[in-house]
Amino acid sequence: MNASGCERLALADLTDYAAGELPASEADAIEEHLFSCADCSARAAEFDALLRAIRPAVRSAEVGGFVTDDVLNRLAREGVRVRSFVVSPGAMVPCAVWDSDELLALRLRADFGGAGEVTMSQRVAGAEVVRATAPVAGGPHGELIYALPASWVRELPVVEVEVLLTTHEGGEDRPIASYTLLHGGSLQR
Amino acid sequence: MAMPETDATLDAVSDEGLARRIASGLPGSTDAEEAELYRRFAPRVRLYGRRHLRDEAAAEDLAQEVLLLTIERLHAGEVQKPEQIGSFILGASRMMAHGERRVARRREALAARFMPTAAETAPMSLASLDAPRVAACLRGLAERDRLVLLLTFYAEREAPRIADDLGVSPGAVRAIRHRAMARLRDCVLGEARS
Secondary structure, three states, X not given: OOOOOOOOOOHHHHHHHHOOOOOHHHHHHHHHHHHHOOOOHHHHHHHHHHHHHHHHHHHXXXXXXXXXXXXXXXXHHOXXXXXXXXXXXXXXXXXXXXXXXXXXXXXXXXXXXXXXXXXXXXXXXXXXXXXXXXXXXXXXXXXXXXXXXXXXXXXXXXXXXXXXXXXXEOOEXXXXXXXXXXXXXXXXX | OOOOOOOOOHHHOOHHXXXXXXXXXXXXXOHHXXXXXXXXXXXXXXXXXXXXXXXXXXXXXHHHHHHHHHHHHHHOOOOOOHHHHHHHHHHXXXXXXXXXOOOHHHHHHHHHHHHHHHHHOOOXXXXXXXXXXXXXXXXXXXXXXXXXXXXXXXXXXXXHHHHHHHOOOHHXXXXXXXXXXXXXXXXXXXXXXX
């Protein structure tokens, strides 16, 4: 990334620094170097540009994937319109997005037991449309939150979406919970 | 005392040389040098501000305020050691971040002065970091990697909290974050360059 000579600051150093992960003495040393080394200027500019780009990308509601309440709360504070559906194991839940929604959040409740990772599969008319594996903290009263861009959900026809959570244990997949979403299409106010 | 460098293009002028050019020029006659100083140091001040103020907008404000102060001090002959301009800017960053002096009117004037210049002088490979491109690269990351990046740099959570949420150790969060940033960089900059 930086063709010039100094290799004092690697991407990992800048990442730790920006994340506030370093002891004060190490952070001070990075700052001293950062402001005095012209060679590292380009590397710092590139890293700064990356960090600055993350927020508008997430705020665009086009990222999706597993999130937590911390992420959803931040999105809400920034004015992103999130529609949430809480679903319990075995439930059949009517679900749709309105024309003003930007993100759909599925709150999948389950007993995760001792699972460290959970795979979610979403199937529409028998075909898998989403498959994602996420870490979970486990526990009997857990909840996984999966976010979908509303623009993507809007494209779905009126259809049933089967959601299955499994975990991989002892070389086998163990079902954790299943849910049925009765997608009602895109709604307009 | 070294003389100002006068025969080099701005890209090739050292930080010290740039500081000396600004210091030796009349206010209003060194716009190009001031823009170059901003281009070089604003990202570093933003990184500093993001870490210490924990707020993207405040970090942006800090970069503008610190660079304006630096330019004012250079013109006033109050930067004693132009060869240590980086140290001066770091000191100003520390002072202003700690004080958090924010004057709305001054900020607006700074934005009007610097923002167009900053956009024009962004490195080519970074100029096109638009939200759809970065969103696509974030979508392409593994779920765990993406979640750690979002919790760190969007929700601004610290490693112990993230570790609790994910059921992993803080050390593992750090390792995941390193990998995720490297993959995001490769994806974003790879696309930008292609």
